[in-house]
Amino acid sequence: MNKKLAEIAPAKYSSFYNFYYDNYPADVAEFLESLPKEKVLESLDQLNYEILAEIIIFFDNDFKKEIAAKISTFKLAEILSAMYTDDAADLLSVLKVGKIKEILNLMKANKALELKELLEYDDQSAGGRMTTEFIAFYADNSVAEVLTKIKDLIIEPEMIYYIYVISRNKKLLGVLSVRQILAASRNKELGKLMNKNVVQVNVNLDQEEVAKVLAKYDLLAVPVINNYQQLVGIITVDDIIDIIEEETTEDLYKMSGTTNTYDIHGNFMEGVKKRVPWLFILLIGGLLSGTVINRFEQALESVAVLAIFIPVLMDMGGNVGTQSLTIVVRALATDELEKEDYLKHLLNEFKSGLVMGVLIAVSLLLITLFWQQNLSIAFVVGISMFTTMVTAVILGTIIPFIIDYFGIDPAVAAGPFITTLIDISGLFIYFSLASFLLEKLV
Amino acid sequence: MNKKLAEIAPAKYSSFYNFYYDNYPADVAEFLESLPKEKVLESLDQLNYEILAEIIIFFDNDFKKEIAAKISTFKLAEILSAMYTDDAADLLSVLKVGKIKEILNLMKANKALELKELLEYDDQSAGGRMTTEFIAFYADNSVAEVLTKIKDLIIEPEMIYYIYVISRNKKLLGVLSVRQILAASRNKELGKLMNKNVVQVNVNLDQEEVAKVLAKYDLLAVPVINNYQQLVGIITVDDIIDIIEEETTEDLYKMSGTTNTYDIHGNFMEGVKKRVPWLFILLIGGLLSGTVINRFEQALESVAVLAIFIPVLMDMGGNVGTQSLTIVVRALATDELEKEDYLKHLLNEFKSGLVMGVLIAVSLLLITLFWQQNLSIAFVVGISMFTTMVTAVILGTIIPFIIDYFGIDPAVAAGPFITTLIDISGLFIYFSLASFLLEKLV
Structure with missing residues (x-):
C-alpha cells in the first residue's frame, strides 16, 4: 500500500503483532527505525523469530548492529535460522567475532556450516552475495x-x-x-x-x-x-538492485573525493577520517599550483591584474575536465564504451574541446577587452583559456582510461588528481604567455 | 553462458538462425551491434518476426533508431506486434511521427490502441514504463x-x-x-x-x-x-534496473555540469550543445570570482605573494563543499536522509567542517610559515583556509536541501553554482583579511 509512516502508527492497533500483520515488513522496519532504541526492543519482544527475521533484514546496517547487540545470542541464533543464508550472513557480519562463534555453536550444524562458508567469501564477490536456498x-x-x-x-x-x-x-x-x-x-x-x-x-x-x-x-x-x-x-534480482545502488554511490563518492561509502547516519569523526586523506592530497596539489604562480611572481607584481583571471581559468579547466572524465567513467562503469571505441571517443572529445574552447575563449576575450580595455591582456587570457580547455578535455579523457588499464577504478581519478593536473598546466600556460608578452603589457 | 563475443561468432554455424538458436538474444544483439550496418540487415533478414522482436529490444537506442529506419513499415508492424507493449512503445518512440502513424495503421486495432495510449504517457512516468501484459x-x-x-x-x-x-x-x-x-x-x-x-x-x-x-x-x-x-x-524488475542506472547516470552528469544524459556514441556536436550552457554559466561565475580579486588589486600589487594561495584556497573550498554536497545529494536520492534528520546532519557536517578545517588550516599555516618565512602571511592564509572550509561545508549541505525543497533535482546544484559561491566567499575572506593585516605585511 506504500503508506506514509504516520498512517501506519501502531497506536491504531490492539497489539504490535496486529500492526505487523497488517503491514509490509519493509514498512514495519522503517517505522521501528524511527523509534527510540528501548521502544524498538520492547516492540520486537512481542514477535516470534520468523517475523523478527522478516523485519530485521530491512533495517539498515547501523541499526542492525545496534539492535543485534542488544539481543541475546540464543535469540539471535533462532532468528538467523529463520533467515535465508545470504541475509543471515549479512546480519552475522555486523557482529563481533566472539559473538558470531557463540551463535554458530547454538545453531543446527548444517546451517552453521553453510553460514561459515558464506562468511569466508569476499563480501563483494558472488559468493559473499549469494543465498544457498535454491531449487x-x-x-x-x-x-x-x-x-x-x-x-x-x-x-x-x-x-x-x-x-x-x-x-x-x-x-x-x-x-x-x-x-x-x-x-x-x-x-x-x-x-x-x-x-x-x-x-x-x-x-x-x-x-x-x-x-x-x-x-x-x-x-x-x-x-x-x-x-x-x-x-x-x-x-x-533484489540483491542486484542493492549492488547497483552501492556501486554507483561508491563511484559518486570517489569522484567527489570521499573514500568509498559514507554513512550519513554514522559518527561524524568516522566521516572526517574518510574525507581528510583526500583533502591533504588536494592541499599538496593546490600548493603545487601555487608554486607555478610563485615562479611568475615578478610578472604578477608588474601586472597585478593578471591575478583576476586565475579563478576563471581554474574553474573552466577543472569543470570541462570533469565533464570529460565523468563521461568516460560512467561509460566504462556501464560497459557502454568498448576498448575498441576508445580512440574514436578521444577524437570526438578533442573535437568537442576545440569547439567549446573557441566559443568560451572568444567570449572571454571580448569580455576582457571590454572590461580591462587592454588588447594584449585580452589576447593572453583568451589564448590561455582555449589552451587550458583543450588540455583539460584531453587529460579528462585519457587519465581515467590509463587508470582503468592498470585495474584501478577510474572514478578515483576524479576530484583531486585531475583538478591539480589541469590547474598546474592551465596556470603555467597563462603565466608563460603573459610573461612572453609582458613588454607589451607594461 | 556469458561467452565472449569472439566465441559466439556465427562463422561456426551453418546459418545465422542456428547461431541465434544457440545463444541468448542479448548476446546476439551485442554481436550484431559490432557489425557494419549492411551485415546487420542481411543477418536480420534470415530471422522471423518473433526472433527479431526478441533481439531488437537489446539494441541500444541509437542502434535501434538506425536499424529501424532501414526496415519497412510493414515488417516493423509485425515485429512490434510480437513485442511486449512496453518494448514496442520504446521502439516506436525512436521513430519519426509519420512512420509511427503508418505502422500503427498496419497493426491490429486493439494492440495499436494500447500502444497509442502508452505513447501518450510521460516516458519518465510509471505509465511510460509499464507493460500492458499482465495476468x-x-x-x-x-x-x-x-x-x-x-x-x-x-x-x-x-x-x-x-x-x-x-x-x-x-x-x-x-x-x-x-x-x-x-x-x-x-x-x-x-x-x-x-x-x-x-x-x-x-x-x-x-x-x-x-x-x-x-x-x-x-x-x-x-x-x-x-x-x-x-x-x-x-x-x-528488469525495467527498474534500467531506471536506476539511468537516474544515477543523470545525477552524475548533472553534478559534473553536463545536462542530463550524454550519449557517448552520438554526434560530438550534440554533446557540445549539452555542455556549453554550463560552461557559460561557469564562465560568468569565474569572472565574478575575479572581480573579488579585482577589488583588492592594490593589496595584491603591494604583496604579490598573496596570489600564490589563490589556487589552494579555491581547490580546498570547492572540494570540501562538493564532498558535503555529494553526501546530501546521494542520501536524498536513495531516501537515506529523512527531512527530520536534516538538522542533525547539518550539525554533524558543521562539526566535521570544524575538525577538517583546523587540521588543514594548521598544516597550511605551518607549510606557509616554512615556505614564505612570514608569520603574518601564514596567519592570513591559515585563518582564511579555516573559514573557507567551514563556509564550504555549510553551503554544500544547505544548498542542495533548499533546491530539493523547491522541487528541483539537487544534483544540479553541484558543479557550477556551488563552486562559484564558495570561490567568491573564500576569496573575499582571504583578501579582506589580508588587507586588514596589510600594514603588518608590507
Whole structure:
C-alpha cells in the first residue's frame, strides 16, 4: 500500500503483532527505525523469530548492529535460522567475532556450516552475495516430482524464480522456468525439458560484474558455481538492485573525493577520517599550483591584474575536465564504451574541446577587452583559456582510461588528481604567455 | 553462458538462425551491434518476426533508431506486434511521427490502441514504463482456472511474477504469488486466497519513485493503477534496473555540469550543445570570482605573494563543499536522509567542517610559515583556509536541501553554482583579511 509512516502508527492497533500483520515488513522496519532504541526492543519482544527475521533484514546496517547487540545470542541464533543464508550472513557480519562463534555453536550444524562458508567469501564477490536456498533437481526427476516438492516447500513464494537441474555430483546441467514446468506433461523428465545454455557466474566474480550479467540478460536470478562447475548458490534480482545502488554511490563518492561509502547516519569523526586523506592530497596539489604562480611572481607584481583571471581559468579547466572524465567513467562503469571505441571517443572529445574552447575563449576575450580595455591582456587570457580547455578535455579523457588499464577504478581519478593536473598546466600556460608578452603589457 | 563475443561468432554455424538458436538474444544483439550496418540487415533478414522482436529490444537506442529506419513499415508492424507493449512503445518512440502513424495503421486495432495510449504517457512516468501484459483474474475465478490459463498462455515464462485479482470494472483487489496458486486446492476461489494489501503505484508517478517502491519491498513487479484504481499495467524488475542506472547516470552528469544524459556514441556536436550552457554559466561565475580579486588589486600589487594561495584556497573550498554536497545529494536520492534528520546532519557536517578545517588550516599555516618565512602571511592564509572550509561545508549541505525543497533535482546544484559561491566567499575572506593585516605585511 506504500503508506506514509504516520498512517501506519501502531497506536491504531490492539497489539504490535496486529500492526505487523497488517503491514509490509519493509514498512514495519522503517517505522521501528524511527523509534527510540528501548521502544524498538520492547516492540520486537512481542514477535516470534520468523517475523523478527522478516523485519530485521530491512533495517539498515547501523541499526542492525545496534539492535543485534542488544539481543541475546540464543535469540539471535533462532532468528538467523529463520533467515535465508545470504541475509543471515549479512546480519552475522555486523557482529563481533566472539559473538558470531557463540551463535554458530547454538545453531543446527548444517546451517552453521553453510553460514561459515558464506562468511569466508569476499563480501563483494558472488559468493559473499549469494543465498544457498535454491531449487535444484536431478535430470531424471519428473515434472510431477517438481510440482509436489514446490507445494511442500516452506520457503517463501518469491524464492521460486527458476528450477535448476544438477548432476548427482552437483554440477549445474540446465535450467527451467516455473512456466515450463506448468505447461509440461507430468511424467516428462527434466533433462528432456531443460535449457542447457545456462547464464551463470563464478563464486569469485566481483559483485559489480554479477550485476552486469543479470542486467544484460534480464534475469530474476543467476546461479553461482564453484571452480568444479558445482551449483553452490543463487543471487536474486533484489540483491542486484542493492549492488547497483552501492556501486554507483561508491563511484559518486570517489569522484567527489570521499573514500568509498559514507554513512550519513554514522559518527561524524568516522566521516572526517574518510574525507581528510583526500583533502591533504588536494592541499599538496593546490600548493603545487601555487608554486607555478610563485615562479611568475615578478610578472604578477608588474601586472597585478593578471591575478583576476586565475579563478576563471581554474574553474573552466577543472569543470570541462570533469565533464570529460565523468563521461568516460560512467561509460566504462556501464560497459557502454568498448576498448575498441576508445580512440574514436578521444577524437570526438578533442573535437568537442576545440569547439567549446573557441566559443568560451572568444567570449572571454571580448569580455576582457571590454572590461580591462587592454588588447594584449585580452589576447593572453583568451589564448590561455582555449589552451587550458583543450588540455583539460584531453587529460579528462585519457587519465581515467590509463587508470582503468592498470585495474584501478577510474572514478578515483576524479576530484583531486585531475583538478591539480589541469590547474598546474592551465596556470603555467597563462603565466608563460603573459610573461612572453609582458613588454607589451607594461 | 556469458561467452565472449569472439566465441559466439556465427562463422561456426551453418546459418545465422542456428547461431541465434544457440545463444541468448542479448548476446546476439551485442554481436550484431559490432557489425557494419549492411551485415546487420542481411543477418536480420534470415530471422522471423518473433526472433527479431526478441533481439531488437537489446539494441541500444541509437542502434535501434538506425536499424529501424532501414526496415519497412510493414515488417516493423509485425515485429512490434510480437513485442511486449512496453518494448514496442520504446521502439516506436525512436521513430519519426509519420512512420509511427503508418505502422500503427498496419497493426491490429486493439494492440495499436494500447500502444497509442502508452505513447501518450510521460516516458519518465510509471505509465511510460509499464507493460500492458499482465495476468489478472476475477475474485470468483478458481485456482484450477488460473492453472489452465497459465498453461495456455503464449507469452514468455518470465512474465509470470504475480497473479493480480481485479473486479469486473478492472479495479485492483488483490495479488497472489504463483507458489500460493500451486499450493492451494484446485476449487478454491482467488478472492479467498489473495493478499488485499497490494503495493501499487499510480500511472503518473515518476519512474525514480517507482524504482524506490520496488526496491524497498523487494518486488519482482509492481502493478500500475489509474486514478480510478483500475489496473492498467505492470512494471517489472528488469525495467527498474534500467531506471536506476539511468537516474544515477543523470545525477552524475548533472553534478559534473553536463545536462542530463550524454550519449557517448552520438554526434560530438550534440554533446557540445549539452555542455556549453554550463560552461557559460561557469564562465560568468569565474569572472565574478575575479572581480573579488579585482577589488583588492592594490593589496595584491603591494604583496604579490598573496596570489600564490589563490589556487589552494579555491581547490580546498570547492572540494570540501562538493564532498558535503555529494553526501546530501546521494542520501536524498536513495531516501537515506529523512527531512527530520536534516538538522542533525547539518550539525554533524558543521562539526566535521570544524575538525577538517583546523587540521588543514594548521598544516597550511605551518607549510606557509616554512615556505614564505612570514608569520603574518601564514596567519592570513591559515585563518582564511579555516573559514573557507567551514563556509564550504555549510553551503554544500544547505544548498542542495533548499533546491530539493523547491522541487528541483539537487544534483544540479553541484558543479557550477556551488563552486562559484564558495570561490567568491573564500576569496573575499582571504583578501579582506589580508588587507586588514596589510600594514603588518608590507
